[in-house]
Amino acid sequence: MLLLAVLGACAIVLPFVGLGTRVAWTELPTLLASDSARTALGLSLRTCLIATTISVALGTPLALLLARDWPGVRVGRIVAVLPMTMPPVVAGIALLSTLGRRGVLGPSLEAVGIRVSFSTLAVVIAQVFVSMPYLVVTLEAALRSRDIRLETIARTLGAREWRVLTRITLPLVGPALARGTALALGRSLGEFGATIAFAGSKEGVTRTMPLAIYLERENDTATSLALAVVLIALSFLIVGATSVRWGDALTALRVRRRPGAPDPDAADADAAGETAGRKTGAVEAADADAADASTGDAATDEPAAAPGRRRSPRPDSPVPLRIAFASTARDVVVDLTVEAGRTLALVGPNGSGKSTACAVAAGLLDAEAGRVSLGERVLDGPGVFVPAGRRDVALLSQAPGIFPHMSVLDNVAFGPRCRGDSRAQARRRALAELAAVGASHLAGRPGGELSGGQAARVALARALATRPRALVLDEPMAALDVTARAQMRAVVGRRAAEEWLTVLLVTHDVLDVAALADDVAVLEHGRVVESGPAARVLAAPASDFAARLTGTAVLLGALEGDRGAPRLRLASGDLIIGRPQEADDDGESAAPPAAPAPTHAPLSGPGAALVPPDAVALYPVGRGAPPGSPRNALTGRVTGVERAGALVMVALDVGAGQVLTSAITTAALAELGVRAGQELTCVIKAVQVRILARPAANREDGRE
Secondary structure (H helix, E strand, O other), X not given: OHHHXXXXXXHHHHXXXXXXXXXXXXXXXXXXXXXXXXXXXXXXXXXXXXXXXXXXXXXXXXXXXXXXXXXXXXXXXXXXXXXXXXXXXXXXXXHHHHHOOOOOOHHHHHHOOOOOOOOHHHHHHHHHHHHHHHHHHHHHHHHHOOOOHXXXXXXXXXXXXXXXXXXXXHHXXXXXXXXXXXXXXXXXXXXXXXXXXXXXXXXXXXXXXXXXXXXXXXXXXXXXXXXXXXXXXXXXXHHHHOOXXXXXXXXXXXXXXXXXXXXXXXXXXXXXXXXXXXXXXXXXXXXXXXXXXXXXXXXXXXXXXXXXHOOOXXXXXXXXXXXXXXXXXXXXXXXXXXXXXXXXEEEXXXXXXXXXXHHHXXXXXXXXXXXXXXXXXXXXXXXXXXXXXXXXXXXXXXXXXXXXXXXXXXXXXXXXXXXXXXXXXXXXXXXXXXXXXXXXXXXXXXXXXXXXXXXXXXHHHHHHOOOOOEEEEEOOOOOOOHHHHHXXXXXXXXXXXXXXXXXXXXXXXXHHHHHHOOEEEEEEOOEEEEEEEHHHHHHOOOOHHHHHHOOOEEEEEEEEEEOOEEEEEEOOOOEEEOOOOOOOOOOOOOXXXXXXXXXXXXXXXXEEEEEOXXXXXXXXXXXXXXXXXXXXXXXXXXXXXXXXXXXXXXXXXXXXXXXXXXXXXXXXXXXXXXXXXXEEEEEEOHHHOEEEXXXXXXXXXXXX
16 A cells, blocks of 8 residues: 555656756746746736636535535536536637527627627636536535534524524635635646647736746746746635644734733733623522632532522523424324423433423424423414524533534533524623533633533533523433533533523433432323333332433233232242232323222233342342242353442343342442352342333333
8 A cells, every 4th residue: 555655646746746847947937027927926816806706605505505404405416516527628618609699698798798608707617517516516415424413503583594604604615615625726726728729828817837838848948937837826825824733823913811810811801891782590509609619519419409499590590391293104102391490301212202392392303293381481382483593492412512613612602602692691691600610710711622521511601602592402411421421411401500590400310300400201102101200200219211210120021910019030040029009100200090900800911020239139049048038049051240329230030031130239249259140149128129000002112
């Protein structure tokens, strides 16, 4: 490969070396000072700059159009590339046939006094025709491969289409736009075939540098070589300029503030904010808590503040969030209500529809049938659809989506600016929100240089800077490490309590549920299968997923016995005895039934036994279970051992592919010599086993 690469480099470099040996370097200034050389050089520079400007103005919208999906777009992309592949002379003939005196449009143009062919205008048109495809192809490829999540986040912050385009989309593909512009400029500068066929070669009118080089190579070789050197040098500079990291260069030239000097960003925002008027609402609360956040109050994994401890209530009271919709395409039917000022945790397996519910709530997805409302305000319903960013609903997803081309301060100020705040007001509010989440020291840092935990804090500050009434959290802490997740959990809980927010939280972490949620809803196969207060769902889960979320093992089998002494026959033949069934053991509400079933009524049909890991004791198989009150003893084979804080979780296969989990100490692990494949006796107290009936249609397999 190295040999082939060297040969390829030689094929490119050697012609330049050969040209350099023929140039009269000492006479170069004299040769370039001739009238013909200066005229050709000036004409080339003027026409290629005009052509490049036109290419950017027309090519950028064309690239944006071709980057989208619409019927016939593939054909459009092929047509856009054609001028790059066809011979330049053929391009000139095509232009002459269209805009020449006898062309399709030529007579009509001449009738209004516009003569195109064999004029300077023809040179510009020829250069645009052959050079614009280079910009379109380069930019269109970058647009198609861009991360559209940043644009989605911008819309949820209130940005309209034009602001999304100019502040997010184009800056993100800025390098590709610059390279495409450079390629178009270089191609215009070197255009020859289409120009000579369509515009001719009239000195001072259409004779550009490539034409002058071609005509002078027989009469005045030295001048043609001198012009060739200038053309190569200009092309090198144009293309080379796109390889310079201008952002790093500007940063290096920026004057660094001395230690102890005031932060220029903060000073600018504070000075500007003095004219913006007095702060209100959450900004005052954020400033009041800035000291706590900066001294590490947010770094402790403390539960969310209770409603009675809210220090600075908003002037507007909390409102409920109602999400009721049906999506046929995604097979999701959801009807949820997040009570005013409370946090509802939405949990469930992958593919169950949690993110769909979040997108519908935030306005990124139109509910096909249903209604979304925030308090009395209808956000989505028959004849009504409030787009994202105008709902007073903030969305925080798993990817923080920090805009890399903006500073942290500008990231947080983006939402207020989209909502009409002045630059000073937006920056003042952004500083207050950054201080409230303990990230004020990051204000001047580029958005692309943040760690995962820092980015999560900044994303939360950015979302809250828009002053939402409801906050939708779609696994914002899933990608963080344990420490950063604990810090983020504390910040979210504290800010939600301070702002009187109604919160919809999607998570797979039981610690998030325990620390933040007031209520829990379990979503499986696109349907809500369980809901209720968080304490009850965590303590006595009625659904398979909720049980697994809390670490509870779910063993499936056939029901036997009666409600007073329920039993479950596993597929392996083993029998599990559970505690007497209660009125709410059917997984529904705890309200007493109209006619309570007698305790001696026989049980039958499919069922499940819920076994918490701390209820399972392990003993060596040969020694047997000790005498005592435990009534269940199963033989299991160790399939995995995993550390869980100070305890160790041992997974055991008890037959038919069913897994039981036991929580033991590290000392017990060493004493038993637990290893993969080892058989152990699992002893379980019946009083800690809940046996539930399962619907016959309930599927065991998850749906990805």
